[in-house]
Amino acid sequence: MSRAPLALVLLVFVAAVASADAPKPEKVIQYRQSIYHVMLWNWAPMLDMAKGKRPFDAAEFKQHAERLATMTRMLDDAYPEGSDKGAQTDALPIIWENKKDFDAKLADLQRETQNLATTAAGGDEAKIKEQLAKTGGTCKACHDKYRAD
Amino acid sequence: MSRAPLALVLLVFVAAVASADAPKPEKVIQYRQSIYHVMLWNWAPMLDMAKGKRPFDAAEFKQHAERLATMTRMLDDAYPEGSDKGAQTDALPIIWENKKDFDAKLADLQRETQNLATTAAGGDEAKIKEQLAKTGGTCKACHDKYRAD
Numbered sequence: 001m002s003r004a005p006l007a008l009v010l011l012v013f014v015a016a017v018a019s020a021d022a023p024k025p026e027k028v029i030q031y032r033q034s035i036y037h038v039m040l041w042n043w044a045p046m047l048d049m050a051k052g053k054r055p056f057d058a059a060e061f062k063q064h065a066e067r068l069a070t071m072t073r074m075l076d077d078a079y080p081e082g083s084d085k086g087a088q089t090d091a092l093p094i095i096w097e098n099k100k101d102f103d104a105k106l107a108d109l110q111r112e113t114q115n116l117a118t119t120a121a122g123g124d125e126a127k128i129k130e131q132l133a134k135t136g137g138t139c140k141a142c143h144d145k146y147r148a149d
Numbered sequence: 150m151s152r153a154p155l156a157l158v159l160l161v162f163v164a165a166v167a168s169a170d171a172p173k174p175e176k177v178i179q180y181r182q183s184i185y186h187v188m189l190w191n192w193a194p195m196l197d198m199a200k201g202k203r204p205f206d207a208a209e210f211k212q213h214a215e216r217l218a219t220m221t222r223m224l225d226d227a228y229p230e231g232s233d234k235g236a237q238t239d240a241l242p243i244i245w246e247n248k249k250d251f252d253a254k255l256a257d258l259q260r261e262t263q264n265l266a267t268t269a270a271g272g273d274e275a276k277i278k279e280q281l282a283k284t285g286g287t288c289k290a291c292h293d294k295y296r297a298d
Contacts, residue, residue: 023190031190034183038223041172041180070219074187 025086032078065120069113090148174235181227214269218262239297
């Protein structure tokens with residue numbers, strides 16, 4: 001077998017694998033929205049505790065903060081090219097026109113949620129509330145610019 | 150203030166907090182389904198690698214296995230009483246009639262997904278495939294009995 005056909009075979013194989021690699025846009029959107037649902041599930045009780053709507057529980061808060069931080073890291077794979085359509089989504093197309101800025105904002109979120117988890121482990125309620133507000137700011141920064149109302 | 154009124158005040162307070170604590174069934178179902186979506190997102194590429202549909206990548210496999218294990222732990226809070234209805238759900242009502250058995254099956258899933266993450270970290274492809282099959286068995290055990298077709 002000459003080199004050319006082998007290269008061709010490999011190319012076809014790689015293409016087939018690449019095609020198996022790329023989930024359909026609607027599946028990406030479902031994945032993305034699922035991450036946000038789990039994030040919100042963990043965010044809500046932390047906010048309730050900060051607002052005094054439920055008693056502050058350091059252990060519970062810490063678990064929610066850790067899970068929130070974990071989920072935000074999964075967002076790295078949740079905005080591939082082409083996932084601006086295919087199902088109902090609040091993600092605005094300008095995300096992909098400003099991908100560097102968007103990724104920087106995502107990195108802010110990931111950093112501050114991790115800081116929240118670390119602060120929560122410390123158990124200092126005042127510091128935790130302060131960090132919760134700071135974390136909320138990184139959510140808002142992205143929502144204001146890149147999410148449909 | 151006598152002890153009785155204080156106890157009463159506390160009781161009312163606790164009741165109010167408890168009410169703030171309980172998310173609506175449709176929100177629980179959305180949370181539950183979101184966890185499974187993220188689980189499946191991570192499961193699919195591991196299965197593809199095991200079947201040779203995409204090249205085996207130890208680092209990628211490990212990350213998927215860790216995320217899968219993390220998500221299964223969140224299922225602990227995803228089946229509260231009353232969440233058998235309120236939105237479309239494949240979770241059969243017999244879950245809550247057999248909660249001990251269901252919880253045992255969930256514990257099996259959590260243990261085997263954690264074992265998968267540990268095995269994946271070891272990097273031995275044959276052992277990983279074996280553990281993937283074992284893990285899949287714990288998914289199936291629950292689906293067969295507790296999930297609508």
